[in-house]
Amino acid sequence: MKLIIAHYLLISTLGLCVGLAASLASGHEPAGNLNFNCFEIGISLIKRHDSNGFQIYSLLNEHRKEKFKSDVSDCRSENDLAAFSVAVHEATHAIDSRHSDLANDRYYINRNAIHLDPTELLYLSGDFLSSPVALFPPVKVATNSLKTVSPALKKLESLYLAGEFGEKSLYFLLKELNGYTQEGFTLIQLANGRKQQATLNSGLLQVMLFLEHYIKTLRTQYPEDWNELQKPEYRTAILVLWRQAEEVLNQGLSSSYVLVSNAHLRQVYSPANINELGLAFISHFKSTLSPKNLK
Numbered sequence: 001m002k003l004i005i006a007h008y009l010l011i012s013t014l015g016l017c018v019g020l021a022a023s024l025a026s027g028h029e030p031a032g033n034l035n036f037n038c039f040e041i042g043i044s045l046i047k048r049h050d051s052n053g054f055q056i057y058s059l060l061n062e063h064r065k066e067k068f069k070s071d072v073s074d075c076r077s078e079n080d081l082a083a084f085s086v087a088v089h090e091a092t093h094a095i096d097s098r099h100s101d102l103a104n105d106r107y108y109i110n111r112n113a114i115h116l117d118p119t120e121l122l123y124l125s126g127d128f129l130s131s132p133v134a135l136f137p138p139v140k141v142a143t144n145s146l147k148t149v150s151p152a153l154k155k156l157e158s159l160y161l162a163g164e165f166g167e168k169s170l171y172f173l174l175k176e177l178n179g180y181t182q183e184g185f186t187l188i189q190l191a192n193g194r195k196q197q198a199t200l201n202s203g204l205l206q207v208m209l210f211l212e213h214y215i216k217t218l219r220t221q222y223p224e225d226w227n228e229l230q231k232p233e234y235r236t237a238i239l240v241l242w243r244q245a246e247e248v249l250n251q252g253l254s255s256s257y258v259l260v261s262n263a264h265l266r267q268v269y270s271p272a273n274i275n276e277l278g279l280a281f282i283s284h285f286k287s288t289l290s291p292k293n294l295k
């Protein structure tokens with residue numbers, strides 16, 4: 001119970017978010033005395049073009065809406081779609097944490113984007129998918145195998161796996177997967193709506209790669225946890241969140257305005273990596289990524 005409470009406190013007090021940290025690290029400077037209001041621009045674009053992002057914003061409490069304002073305050077112009085979509089990423093964490101409790105982690109799902117079958121609907125309450133809190137090994141267990149796979153992951157690895165974040169469990173990867181997924185939906189809707197070029201945050205594909213390696217690490221080093229993972233309550237959460245992420249990739253790859261990193265796509269969908277989901281969730285896992293997109 002003590003560990004479960006510690007887990008709950010961690011998700012409730014998630015401070016610096018990796019998505020935002022990555023955005024800040026990529027060179028966003030505060031808007032300072034520029035003569036436009038980032039929040040007004042951002043929220044009106046989201047309202048106009050991205051009903052899912054606006055729904056996420058609407059689910060925030062008043063206090064957290066202020067934080068949303070502050071998250072977009074470093075936008076550089078009305079074309080800074082990354083700043084607006086990263087704010088949706090952070091807002092997703094806030095609503096996921098607010099709906100989680102001592103017994104269950106919960107994840108906001110874009111219901112309009114993916115189909116859920118009847119067995120999956122059992123785990124859905126409103127727009128939130130549940131999975132029980134469980135003490136799977138810390139995320140940092142995947143570090144060693146990833147180091148050899150992709151030196152380019154170094155930056156994300158230090159953000160996700162070093163220190164406090166690395167001590168977190170499977171749920172942390174799933175929360176990040178959901179954060180980047182909702183961020184991706186927003187970026188794509190805004191780019192399509194404005195007919196403006198944008199690049200999908202590579203964090204999405206990198207977290208997908210982390211998840212594959214996490215599952216592989218369980219299979220090869222923690223067989224009891226790997227078996228546990230296949231219980232319907234965990235399997236459903238992982239597979240629904242994965243499908244939702246694939247829908248972002250499909251939408252991004254189909255858009256004339258959105259760039260998706262081919263290098264990262266090839267890594268995530270290499271037969272060896274994607275097969276980890278197949279091995280873990282035999283007969284339940286089928287990739288929805290359109291084969292024509294996998295060049």
Ligand SMILES: [Zn+2]
Nearest residue numbers: 017018019179
């Ligand atoms: Zn995040």
